[in-house]
Amino acid sequence: MDVMTQLQRQWREHTAYLRKEGYLDDQFEQLQKLQDENSPDFVAEVVSIFFDDSEKLLNNMARALEQKVVDFKQVDAHVHQFKGSSASIGAMRVKNLCIEFRNHCEAQSLEECVRCLRKLQYEYSVLKNQLEYLFRLEQQIRAAGV
Amino acid sequence: MDAASAASSSTKRVMENVEQPHVLAVDDNLIDRKLIEQLLINSSCKVTTAENGRRALEFLGLGDDQNNTLESRVSKVNLIITDYCMPGMTGYELLKRIKESSVMKEVPVVIVSSENVPTRINKCLEEGAQMFMLKPLKQSDVKKLRCFKKFLPSIVGDRPCFVLLLDGQRLVANMTM
Numbered sequence: 318m319d320v321m322t323q324l325q326r327q328w329r330e331h332t333a334y335l336r337k338e339g340y341l342d343d344q345f346e347q348l349q350k351l352q353d354e355n356s357p358d359f360v361a362e363v364v365s366i367f368f369d370d371s372e373k374l375l376n377n378m379a380r381a382l383e384q385k386v387v388d389f390k391q392v393d394a395h396v397h398q399f400k401g402s403s404a405s406i407g408a409m410r411v412k413n414l415c416i417e418f419r420n421h422c423e424a425q426s427l428e429e430c431v432r433c434l435r436k437l438q439y440e441y442s443v444l445k446n447q448l449e450y451l452f453r454l455e456q457q458i459r460a461a462g463v
Numbered sequence: 464m465d466a467a468s469a470a471s472s473s474t475k476r477v478m479e480n481v482e483q484p485h486v487l488a489v490d491d492n493l494i495d496r497k498l499i500e501q502l503l504i505n506s507s508c509k510v511t512t513a514e515n516g517r518r519a520l521e522f523l524g525l526g527d528d529q530n531n532t533l534e535s536r537v538s539k540v541n542l543i544i545t546d547y548c549m550p551g552m553t554g555y556e557l558l559k560r561i562k563e564s565s566v567m568k569e570v571p572v573v574i575v576s577s578e579n580v581p582t583r584i585n586k587c588l589e590e591g592a593q594m595f596m597l598k599p600l601k602q603s604d605v606k607k608l609r610c611f612k613k614f615l616p617s618i619v620g621d622r623p624c625f626v627l628l629l630d631g632q633r634l635v636a637n638m639t640m
Contacts, residue, residue: 347601351501363497370494397548401577402494405599 321461328454335451340444345407361452367406371441374399378434382427392430393422399437410440484609485509489519489545489557490575495598499544499575502605511540516552516560519545525564538570542608546598547576547583555587562591573608575600 318326335341352359374395381392400415402408414437421429486508488499496512503510513519520526523539543561547554554574561567571593576583584595596604 344599344601347599348498350602351498351505356501356504359501363494366494366497398492401492401598404577405492405494405498407599 321458324454324458324461328451328458331447331451331454335447339409340447341407342409343407344404348406361455363406364448364452367402367408368445370402371399371411371445374402375434375438375441378437382431382434387425387427387430389422389425389430393419396422408444411437411444414440483507483509484541485511485539486542486544487511487513487519487522487540489513489516489543489549489554491515491546491549495546499600499605502600502602505602506605506609515549516545516554516557519543519557520560523561523564523567525560525567538567540570542571542573544573544575544608547574547587548578555583555590558587558590558592 332341336345348360348363377395378392378399381388381395396415396418400412400419403411403415414433418430418433418437421433486503488496488503488510489512490496490499491514493514496514500510500512511522513522517526521529545554545557549557552560554576558572558574561570561572568591572591573594573596574587574592575596575598577598579597587595594608
């Protein structure tokens with residue numbers, strides 16, 4: 318099997334794995350469908366924005382939860398944003414955790430919120446690694462095709 | 464002009480075609496703006512994006528400190544898609560401002576939201592929104608928009624078409640117009 322075929326197979330298998338394990342849902346496929354010769358880096362661009370956005374939001378959530386008097390509405394506002402972004406790119410696990418997190422904000426349960434934030438930070442970092450691996454494969458495929 | 468720098472135009476797929484609609488997409492979330500922009504470009508639309516209601520109104524010439532001059536007699540856009548939940552001015556409030564304008568009130572406004580709240584949907588439709596759609600948007604959602612005759616610039620004063628409820632969950636159309 319030549320390098321290109323091998324890489325393409327790895328890419329397909331990794332994408333399938335991410336879908337199967339619920340890291341990504343159908344919406345990610347929608348993003349991939351929007352990528353074409355006119356917008357060859359669309360997915361990577363959007364995901365890159367998502368990474369920057371996510372890190373900001375996670376920091377905001379952490380700071381908001383560290384306050385002496387926690388403003389749960391503020392925390393919820395950040396989680397709502399994160400939920401929206403993750404849904405838009407198809408990051409299903411992250412999105413679902415955001416939904417859970419919002420429930421804890423509404424209940425104004427600090428302990429649950431903190432616990433949820435930790436889970437969210439973990440899931441996000443796993444997703445980031447997975448997607449970065451996928452993009453590396455894509456770069457290698459492009460390089461192999463030149 | 465201020466509004467032009469605040470909004471951004473994309474004409475990556477400019478087709479020399481009279482029927483290429485110009486859509487204004489309003490959303491405070493950058494990712495959602497990129498997504499809707501690409502979806503619309505892929506549907507052969509010209510797209511301008513705005514990050515909030517105020518900038519959208521400025522672009523449309525309806526800003527608080529703008530006069531309704533002769534230039535703004537004709538709408539710049541054929542369709543407006545706006546997120547519901549935005550800080551400052553909500554999509555609903557933006558809808559109301561647009562419907563209050565003699566120039567802009569005929570332009571169809573589509574509201575999008577990540578939350579399926581019936582009272583919210585009804586409120587928007589009653590205020591004159593053409594449609595309410597759930598986020599995240601897909602290609603099939605955007606394709607549905609093209610069946611609105613009012614959407615196409617070449618048609619003036621035509622009767623609004625009926626839209627079949629293709630999927631009750633995701634798409635609610637204003638049938639009362």
